[in-house]
Amino acid sequence: MTPLKKLLKYLLIFLGIFLVLILFVAGCFWVSMEQKHRQAKEDGENYSKICDSISTITEQPSIHFSGFTQKEILQLRFKILRNGQFIRDTLVKSTFSYISKDSTFFSINIPYPVFLKTDTIVVTTEGGLHYYISGYHHYASLHYGMFGYVGSHDCRFAEECVINNEQCSGTLLKNDGWLHPEKDKLKQMISPQTPAFDSISRQAAISYEKAKEIFLQNRLNKHLYSVILYRIEIGEEGSFYVLGEEDEHKKDQIDLIKINTQTGECIRERK
Numbered sequence: 497m498t499p500l501k502k503l504l505k506y507l508l509i510f511l512g513i514f515l516v517l518i519l520f521v522a523g524c525f526w527v528s529m530e531q532k533h534r535q536a537k538e539d540g541e542n543y544s545k546i547c548d549s550i551s552t553i554t555e556q557p558s559i560h561f562s563g564f565t566q567k568e569i570l571q572l573r574f575k576i577l578r579n580g581q582f583i584r585d586t587l588v589k590s591t592f593s594y595i596s597k598d599s600t601f602f603s604i605n606i607p608y609p610v611f612l613k614t615d616t617i618v619v620t621t622e623g624g625l626h627y628y629i630s631g632y633h634h635y636a637s638l639h640y641g642m643f644g645y646v647g648s649h650d651c652r653f654a655e656e657c658v659i660n661n662e663q664c665s666g667t668l669l670k671n672d673g674w675l676h677p678e679k680d681k682l683k684q685m686i687s688p689q690t691p692a693f694d695s696i697s698r699q700a701a702i703s704y705e706k707a708k709e710i711f712l713q714n715r716l717n718k719h720l721y722s723v724i725l726y727r728i729e730i731g732e733e734g735s736f737y738v739l740g741e742e743d744e745h746k747k748d749q750i751d752l753i754k755i756n757t758q759t760g761e762c763i764r765e766r767k
Contacts, residue, residue, distance in 0.1 A: 539636075539638065539645075539647070539649065540636060540638055543636035543638070543649045543651075544635060544636045546636070546651070547633075547634040547635055547636045547651035547652075548633055548634065548635070550613070550633075550634045550651060551612060551613055551614075552610055552611070552612060552613065553610070553611050553612070553613050553615075553632045553653070554609065554610050555653045556605045556606055556607075556608070556609055557605070557606050557632060557653070557655070557657070557666065558593065558603050558604070558605050558606075558655075558666065559603070559604060559605075559606060559619070559629065559666050559667075559668060560601060560602065560603045560666055560667040560668065561601070561602040561603075561604075561667075561668050561670075562600065562601050562667050562668070562669050562670065563600070563669055563670030563671060563748060563750065564602070564621070564670050564748075565599070565748065566592075566595070566599055566602065568621060568622065568623055568670075569590055569602060569621055569622075570589065570590050570622075571587065571588070571589055571590065571622050572587075572588050572590055572604070572619055572620070572621060572622075573585070573586070573587050573588070573619070573620040574586045574588060574606065574607055574608070574617065574618070574619055575617070575618040575620075576608060576611055576615050576616075576617060576618075577615065577616040577617075577618055577628075578612065578614070578615050578616075582618075584608065586607055586608075588604075588607055590602075590604055591604070592604050593605060600748055613632055613633055615630070616628050616629065616630040617629040617630070619668065621673065623767065624675060625670065625673025625674065625675065625767060626660075626673060626674040626675070626677045626680075627659055627660055627668045627672075627673060627674070628659070628660055628661075628674070628677065628681065629657055629658070629659050629666075630657065630658050631656070631657045631658035631663075632653075632654070632657050633654050634651045634652060634653055634654060635651070635652060635654050636649045636650075636651060636652075637649060637650055637651070637652045659672070660672055660673075660674055660680070660681070661681065661683075661685065662685060670750075670767055671726070671740060671750060671752055671767060673767060675767070679731065679732065680731075682731060682732070683729055683730060683731035684729075684730040684731070685727045685728075685729060685730075686727055686728040686729075686730065687727055688725050688726075688727065688728075693727075693728055696728055696735065696757065697728075697757075700735070700757035700758060701757065701758045701759070701760075702737075702755065702756065702757050702758065702759070702760045704725075704737060706760070707737040707739075707755045707757075707760070708723065710755050710760050710762055711723060711739055711741075711753055711755065711762070713762075714753065714762045714764070715741055716741065716743075716751070716764075717741065717742075717743070717744045718744070719744055720742060720744035722740070722741050722742040722744075723739060723740075723741070724739060724740035724741070724742070724750065725737075725738075725739055725740075726738040726739060726740060726752075728757070729754070734756055734757070734758065735756070735757045735758070736754040736755060736756055736757060736763075737754070737755045737757060738752060738753070738754055739752075739753045739754075739755070740752055740753065741753055749766070751764050751765065751766050752764070752765040752766070752767070753765075
C-alpha cells in the first residue's frame, strides 16, 4: 500500500470517528433537552399548584380606564366584597399612574395593599357605573438558561382578571360598566365571531344582517359612518344585539344601540 493510500485510509478513519463523536454528542444533547422539556412540563404543573395556593394579593394591581374623560373618573369608589359582604369602602381622588397623550386611557393602582385572592374589588365611577373585578392570582414562571430549563421557578402575579363576568387584562371599558349590578350580573354575554353568536343569529327572528339594517335606519350621524359590534346580550328582558355608534360631534362618546333579536326594537343608551 502506497503512503498516499495509507494517508487516505487514516484520514477516512479519523473522519469516521469524528462524525461518530459528533452524532454521539448531538444525541446526548437531544436526549438531555427532551428530558428537560418533560421535566419542565411536569414541574410547571406542580409549581403552578404551589403558586396558585398563594391566598393574598399584595401587588396592588393596576387597572385601566378606556372610553372615559378624565373628569368622569377623577373620583372613584373602591370596595372589597368578601363572602357577600362589603368589608372596605374607600373614596379615592384619582392619582393616575399613566395618562395617554390623547387622554383616552388612564391607569391607577387599586388602593388596597393587601386583599384575598377570593375577594372581589368593586369600582364605581361618579356616573354610577359599576365594575366587579375578581380572579387575581399567581402563576409559576420557570427559569431557563442557554440550554433549556434549569429546574427552578418563581411565582409571579398574573395581570389577567375577570371584570363584570368577562375575562380580560384589567381594562375597564366605559360601555361595559353595569348601571344595575343585581340585574346586569345575571346577563349572558355572547362574543361575536363565535359559534354561539352565529347560532343565535341564525335562529333569531332578527338575524344580525337584519339588525345592521335596523341600526343604519336609526343612526344619528350624518357624515361619520360608525358601526361597532360588541356582543349579544341575554337577560331577563330578552336578547339583544349590542352595537356602538361613535358620536361625530363629541370626541370619545360612543352610544350603545341594543336591537332586540326577536322584535327588532331599537334602544339607544348613552353612558
